[in-house]
Amino acid sequence: MSAEQAITAEGIEREIAGFVAGRVNAEVPADQDLFASGLVSSMFAMELVVHLEQAFAVQILGDDLKRDNFRTVRAMTALVLRLRDAEQPADD
Amino acid sequence: MTANPPSDTIAVFGAGVMGRSITALALGRGVDVVLVDVSDTVLHAAETDIAQQLRHGRFMGAFPGSRAAGTLKTTLSREDAAAATAVVEAITEDSSLKARMLAEVSGLVAPGTPLITNTSGIPVAELATSVRRPAELAGVHFMNPAYLIEMVEVIRGPRTGEDTVAAVFSLLERLGKKAVVVRDAPGFVTSRLLHPMINEAARIVSEGTASVESVDRLMQGCLGHPTGPLRTADLIGLDNLADALRLLAERTGNTAFAPCDLLTEKVRRGDLGRKTGRGFYDYEGVLS
Numbered sequence: 001m002s003a004e005q006a007i008t009a010e011g012i013e014r015e016i017a018g019f020v021a022g023r024v025n026a027e028v029p030a031d032q033d034l035f036a037s038g039l040v041s042s043m044f045a046m047e048l049v050v051h052l053e054q055a056f057a058v059q060i061l062g063d064d065l066k067r068d069n070f071r072t073v074r075a076m077t078a079l080v081l082r083l084r085d086a087e088q089p090a091d092d
Numbered sequence: 093m094t095a096n097p098p099s100d101t102i103a104v105f106g107a108g109v110m111g112r113s114i115t116a117l118a119l120g121r122g123v124d125v126v127l128v129d130v131s132d133t134v135l136h137a138a139e140t141d142i143a144q145q146l147r148h149g150r151f152m153g154a155f156p157g158s159r160a161a162g163t164l165k166t167t168l169s170r171e172d173a174a175a176a177t178a179v180v181e182a183i184t185e186d187s188s189l190k191a192r193m194l195a196e197v198s199g200l201v202a203p204g205t206p207l208i209t210n211t212s213g214i215p216v217a218e219l220a221t222s223v224r225r226p227a228e229l230a231g232v233h234f235m236n237p238a239y240l241i242e243m244v245e246v247i248r249g250p251r252t253g254e255d256t257v258a259a260v261f262s263l264l265e266r267l268g269k270k271a272v273v274v275r276d277a278p279g280f281v282t283s284r285l286l287h288p289m290i291n292e293a294a295r296i297v298s299e300g301t302a303s304v305e306s307v308d309r310l311m312q313g314c315l316g317h318p319t320g321p322l323r324t325a326d327l328i329g330l331d332n333l334a335d336a337l338r339l340l341a342e343r344t345g346n347t348a349f350a351p352c353d354l355l356t357e358k359v360r361r362g363d364l365g366r367k368t369g370r371g372f373y374d375y376e377g378v379l380s
Contacts, residue, residue, distance in 0.1 A: 041319065042240055043327070043366075046148040065151050 058083040103173030106183035107138035116145035117239040119162040120155035149239040185335040191222040198223040213279040216249030227253030278343035298354040322372040326365035
């Protein structure tokens with residue numbers, strides 16, 4: 001499990017960019033709008049949600065489940081970091 | 093409208109791809125659903141899938157925020173559908189299975205309850221011969237995912253009654269759908285056009301004219317198709333598509349409509365599209 005080393009913003013960004021690139025068959029800059037560029041379909045959008053939840057052990061609920069949080073690799077990274085910080089157990 | 097109307101419960105028969113998607117649509121729109129299937133395993137999988145689809149719908153802004161989601165009851169018992177305000181049939185695309193199921197349900201529900209078949213191409217008139225009150229049967233062809241695609245095809249059979257059409261429209265309004273009404277014929281409009289196109293796309297691939305990706309990219313980039321025919325096929329489910337093409341070939345007498353070898357072969361191997369993780373494309377086992 002690579003969760004330990006992926007906790008840095010850089011590691012998370014790299015993981016997400018790798019996942020997206022693998023699925024859309026193209027390199028994806030961290031600030032590229034994935035929806036506007038048509039790279040991400042409505043079906044793939046939900047796969048992104050599920051992937052982030054599984055890869056980083058977070059739950060994306062309620063108001064966080066909106067497209068703006070998934071628009072770019074950078075936005076997804078920020079979301080994951082915020083959710084991980086919020087969920088960090090005290091005994092760690 | 094902000095409050096949910098009192099006891100608005102529809103019954104959905106069949107917890108496969110379309111049954112789940114239609115259930116998610118109804119729940120997201122605040123309509124309660126009794127989902128009936130013959131398999132407990134399928135119902136369990138459906139519950140998880142429907143929860144995920146509800147999230148997907150919310151994520152895409154497909155449901156009005158002001159409305160509480162409907163409640164879901166899954167059941168193996170047909171009798172639980174008896175009090176429904178409408179019945180949606182979404183079982184396997186097999187004429188005799190559908191006829192038998194609709195016959196039983198028409199004996200359970202109160203007179204005046206619309207029976208809606210979600211068949212993609214079996215003529216409504218054919219199914220109407222087996223129900224108790226043929227005037228109450230109509231076709232509504234939902235597209236997958238039903239909670240995201242705004243338009244549906246409504247099929248008015250030769251015996252479908254005025255009241256039934258009105259009740260169907262009332263339900264579709266509660267579900268936030270736009271509808272186009274067509275007359276009864278094998279494959280109606282959308283399947284008659286789309287399914288042979290997918291079949292031809294598969295033939296083009298097996299003849300080596302172009303790759304799966306190239307066919308889809310051309311149809312998207314040149315002809316404005318939103319996803320391309322082969323990606324659409326994976327979303328429909330290749331088993332369902334092969335069944336529908338067979339029905340279309342039988343009922344029109346046009347043998348070119350019969351599923352091509354590549355499609356038949358994929359179905360035989362169990363590569364049925366997104367729902368099994370592989371079809372014309374590979375989905376790496378992620379959410380279907």
